[in-house]
Amino acid sequence: MARNANAVEKLDLRLKAVLDGLAEAAWADETVDARAVLAGAVEAVPFDEHEAFLLSGGIPRGHKALTTATAKLVKAGWMVKGRGGWSITEDGLRATVAFPTATALAEALAAGRPVPADVPVPTAPPAPKKRVRKATAKAAAKEDTELVTPQALPAAEEISEAAHEAEAVAIADLDQPHAVAIAGDFAKHLGAEEDWTPQPDEVQMGLDASSRVWVRTVELPAGHYAFKIAINRSWDENYGAFGAFNGANHELAHDGGPVTIAYDHSTKDIAFS
Missing domain, CATH: 2.60.40.10 (Immunoglobulins)
Structure with missing residues (x-):
């Protein structure tokens, strides 16, 4: 059970990183590449050996889980997936303020909780938080740390060479539907x-x-x-x-x-x- 809980916590951290990445692009008035945002989330919380396992089609299990999870952000009305890429909505920007941690964001999505009406649309990113190094993703989630450095998950260094070679294929499939x-x-x-x-x-x-x-x-x-x-x-x-x-x-x-x-x-x- 602890292993499953840890996987959920890491996925929540990556999903928060996706929303934050889209927000940063919006604040910088930049066109965002969905692949870059997802890659940034994986860089922040790297795959362990289990998540790096290649599914049919050469897609790492972790990529599939993260792509599936982004549908929650779409359903909540916080992001839009279009032909030109992904973008964050005004409600999504407000969500970064109302639910500033991965845990809070996950709980809001699970409960279908909307952003409180009195939360304004932020026009700039909040002050950067101090990153926590040499901490497990589980500890990072408990401490409401959005970003985990690669050193936090040594198992990620053991990802097979085949997984790295499949990265280009996996990125190409990030926007593929489930059916x-x-x-x-x-x-x-x-x-x-x-x-x-x-x-x-x-x-x-x-x-x-x-x-x-x-x-x-x-x-x-x-x-x-x-x-x-x-x-x-x-x-x-x-x-x-x-x-x-x-x-x-x-x-x-x-x-x-x-x-x-x-x-x-x-x-x-x-x-x-």
Whole structure:
């Protein structure tokens, strides 16, 4: 249990570092690169050997966990993920004041607690806090330390060379969704109970390990079909023709037999073959 608790505390510290990094970029009136912000969070609280373990696709377990956790900031309305990168909202800036520690931030996100209405939007970063060296991430979390130096986690030095080589791939996948579906009028042909449903396993695509493109080959009778790309098993984020958000349906005129559908999440492009 202590090991799991420690992992949670480290993730909370990294999530706080992400929000602080976005805030610093906003205060400096700079365009922020999501990859740089996430890399900064990992530098502040490095991966241990468990977190550096490569999942399928060559992505370190810790990167996957951190990317997933940033969805909490989006849901809270504190950050926005757009095509041009990530940005912090005014409410997010206020959250850095209302919840100044990793523990406070995590508790607010878990409880769905909004920023108090009387908290103003900060226009400059707070005075820097003294960094704590040679402390474990668990101790740092208890002491409400936002940043932990690499020396704090010696295990991070044992990360395998393979993990370092996979870093470029992992960074490229930081904005990948958890699931991508081809939701359309041929879902029943794929084994789903209903057409136009993004939730079933039968309509999900797979992320190609080399191209980082979502791909699915399906067997369809001859006919004319329509579909959209639905993200994370929901219609909340979906892309139609020309990669337009909530746009018109993709149209597929098919002679019958197998057809491969490919979706690039970075460009929202669709290809058939």
